[in-house]
Amino acid sequence: MKKLKMKKVGVSSLLAGLVLVLLAGDVLAHGERAQLASMRMRTVHWFDTKVEPLNVKVGDVVTVTGKLVTSEWWPQQLASIEDTVYLNIGVPGPTFLRLHSEVNGVPMMRSTAFPLGKVYEYKTVMRARIAGRYHVHPILNVKDSGSLVDKGTWLEVAESDSTAPFTNEVTTLLGDTIDLETYGLGAVYTWHLIWLAIGLAYILYWLLRKELFIPRFLRIRHLGQDRANEIITKKDFVAGGLFFTLTLATILGGYLWAENKYPITIPLQTGKVEVTPIEVPTGDLEVVVDSASYALAGRSLSMRLKVTNHGDSPLRISEFLTANIRFLNPKVTESEIYPGEEMVAKEGLTVSVNVIEPGKTVEVELVASDALWEQYRMTGMINDPDSRFAGLVFYYDDNGERFYQEVGGSILPTFF
Amino acid sequence: MSETPTSELTEVEVKSRLLDMKSLDNPKAMKLYRRFDGIIILVLFMFLILGIQIHFTLTAGDWDYWIDWRDRRWWPLVAPFSLLLFIGPFAYGFWARVRLPIAATVITLLLCAVSWLSRYLNFYEFTHFPMSFVFPSTYIGLGILLDCALLITRSLLASALIGGGLFGALVWPLNWSFMAASKVPVELNGTLLSVADLMGYQYIRTTTPEYLRIIEESTLRTFGGSVTPLTAVFSALCGMVIYGIFLWVGSRINRLDIYTKRIV
Numbered sequence: 317m318k319k320l321k322m323k324k325v326g327v328s329s330l331l332a333g334l335v336l337v338l339l340a341g342d343v344l345a346h347g348e349r350a351q352l353a354s355m356r357m358r359t360v361h362w363f364d365t366k367v368e369p370l371n372v373k374v375g376d377v378v379t380v381t382g383k384l385v386t387s388e389w390w391p392q393q394l395a396s397i398e399d400t401v402y403l404n405i406g407v408p409g410p411t412f413l414r415l416h417s418e419v420n421g422v423p424m425m426r427s428t429a430f431p432l433g434k435v436y437e438y439k440t441v442m443r444a445r446i447a448g449r450y451h452v453h454p455i456l457n458v459k460d461s462g463s464l465v466d467k468g469t470w471l472e473v474a475e476s477d478s479t480a481p482f483t484n485e486v487t488t489l490l491g492d493t494i495d496l497e498t499y500g501l502g503a504v505y506t507w508h509l510i511w512l513a514i515g516l517a518y519i520l521y522w523l524l525r526k527e528l529f530i531p532r533f534l535r536i537r538h539l540g541q542d543r544a545n546e547i548i549t550k551k552d553f554v555a556g557g558l559f560f561t562l563t564l565a566t567i568l569g570g571y572l573w574a575e576n577k578y579p580i581t582i583p584l585q586t587g588k589v590e591v592t593p594i595e596v597p598t599g600d601l602e603v604v605v606d607s608a609s610y611a612l613a614g615r616s617l618s619m620r621l622k623v624t625n626h627g628d629s630p631l632r633i634s635e636f637l638t639a640n641i642r643f644l645n646p647k648v649t650e651s652e653i654y655p656g657e658e659m660v661a662k663e664g665l666t667v668s669v670n671v672i673e674p675g676k677t678v679e680v681e682l683v684a685s686d687a688l689w690e691q692y693r694m695t696g697m698i699n700d701p702d703s704r705f706a707g708l709v710f711y712y713d714d715n716g717e718r719f720y721q722e723v724g725g726s727i728l729p730t731f732f
Numbered sequence: 733m734s735e736t737p738t739s740e741l742t743e744v745e746v747k748s749r750l751l752d753m754k755s756l757d758n759p760k761a762m763k764l765y766r767r768f769d770g771i772i773i774l775v776l777f778m779f780l781i782l783g784i785q786i787h788f789t790l791t792a793g794d795w796d797y798w799i800d801w802r803d804r805r806w807w808p809l810v811a812p813f814s815l816l817l818f819i820g821p822f823a824y825g826f827w828a829r830v831r832l833p834i835a836a837t838v839i840t841l842l843l844c845a846v847s848w849l850s851r852y853l854n855f856y857e858f859t860h861f862p863m864s865f866v867f868p869s870t871y872i873g874l875g876i877l878l879d880c881a882l883l884i885t886r887s888l889l890a891s892a893l894i895g896g897g898l899f900g901a902l903v904w905p906l907n908w909s910f911m912a913a914s915k916v917p918v919e920l921n922g923t924l925l926s927v928a929d930l931m932g933y934q935y936i937r938t939t940t941p942e943y944l945r946i947i948e949e950s951t952l953r954t955f956g957g958s959v960t961p962l963t964a965v966f967s968a969l970c971g972m973v974i975y976g977i978f979l980w981v982g983s984r985i986n987r988l989d990i991y992t993k994r995i996v
Contacts, residue, residue: 402942402943404936404941405936405938406938409860409861409938410859410860410862410934410935410936410937411860411936413935414934414935415934416921423920423921423923425921425923425929426942427941427942427943442936446860455938457939457941457943459941459943463938463939486930488916488917488918488927489916489917489918489919490916496862496864496865496927496931496934497864498863498864499864499913499914499927500913501867503909503910504863504864504867504910507870507909507910508910511870511872512841512844512872514873515841515844516841518876518879519837519841522832522834526762527756528765528766528769529769529773529830529832530765530769531762531765532830532831532832533829534749534753534755534756535756538753541828545831545886547831553884556833556879556880556883557884559880560876560877560880560881563873563876563877563880564877566873567873567902567905567906570905570908570910571906571909574910574912574913575912577912577913578913578915580917581912581916581917582926583804583926583947583948583959584800584802584804584926584929584945584947584948585947586929586942586947586948
């Protein structure tokens, strides 16, 4: 009876496991929602991210461009981007080849450092390698902080029309053109096979004998440790000498062969590069946060701002950007939404004063409200160790020119 | 190894041991022993292959995964350090109990086999990295040298000095035969790179940024550019010490059988 029960439990567990495996979907994103809300709001503000084109074939080139601002409200408990950062791209492994990447025109093969409160323009050029549907994210890997991920854009990669295998050819400084997909594999396979053969020969020499573990154990116990070496025969000694010599000779031979085949080699290269922040036109709006609150039930962030227009053109607040979510003011139509762009609340921003006239200081209430707060787990702000927020306020002048200013400060939750 | 001197054995134990010795002339007993040997081989195979894979992954993982991590200074130190501390206790056990100098060769051979399996299935088939970027290193030659040093000298101490030293010193030359190709110079955007660096840049690793690599970071800067021989000498010294220490650990582990006897 007990056995039958156990059998039933076993079969049920197996079936449950099978169902789970069959139901499991593909992993399609990079867990950006799992990051702390404050980490997403107060580290890097990504904007104008464009992935072009969105439908390609294997072998085609894809370009990812955009801008980012390093937040002046960077959390103190997080290692700063001012130390070491690397521009990366979030794709599922090497489904793309990275051909080129740059920040403010500086090639980004290596790591760099970004001061806070500056703006950077980045560009990554890739070649599609494996067919599939991918969520492409620009990423900054910050040393000791982890990955800071921009929102993703879906990209379709179809199989190439050509049936030829994918190649990745480069020309070395010695003038040879090589295919990195298969480069050097002949020597890798050959030398590994040689070593496997020698290793197996040595092991088989010892294992293929009449007396192995138990008989040898009994003999050693009988002889005692002082005389145990007697079970090593002269033949074993000679074989050991031969294997020792053969191994040393093969190592030396392999080394000399490689030195002869590749006479010019260099060590692995590393180092940091310096990137100068770009100058962007500073707008005439001065924004000071008086207070900010977050309504847990209402999925909205409200800010009371004191706004002064120091210029001579009327200004209109068009957008609030935080944690990669764009809250657009529907009354300002200049804001552009890029093809495939996600995390945009088209009517998510309410501004109490539509036009800030030149020379005026007004109090403005900004309400950023949308289900995206919930969808992107921003409600987790209540669990943050440092309840502060930051974001970019975008505004336009009469000429349609866009400016931005970073705002931030303490934020209080409202529960009812 | 702890061993009860024959003078301290009881009469029954002495008789039992004599019978054991006589059993070696009995074909039926030998057949049974061979079966037990087969079981021992199977158990050791499973234990060692899983053990070395987990151990090496945890202690030297990235250095062996990617060719753009295998620098001249850290990889030749980290890899033998990691391997010798695993090999030491087994080498002692195999030698003290059955006088088989095979632990190092078996472990490096199994590591090589399981690494190829892992690289092919996990890295090549599942995550699409080209094998030319993720092929494993080999340490089999070093394992043979370590075992043969023990066999020839028949001394654990001498094998630690000769074998441990060679194990540390020869990591680079052993692997150079198939790794040299990845150190050929190329240029990208006006920057000098080795082929390995270029592959590390082109084949995207989202969570393994460039700054994680530890490339030639140390204070061994004397003798100009002689990084490789200097590292080899230092690695040889480390190999002797580490292997010696873990042979001693093995001897302590082997003494645990006295507790088994007490319990019995």
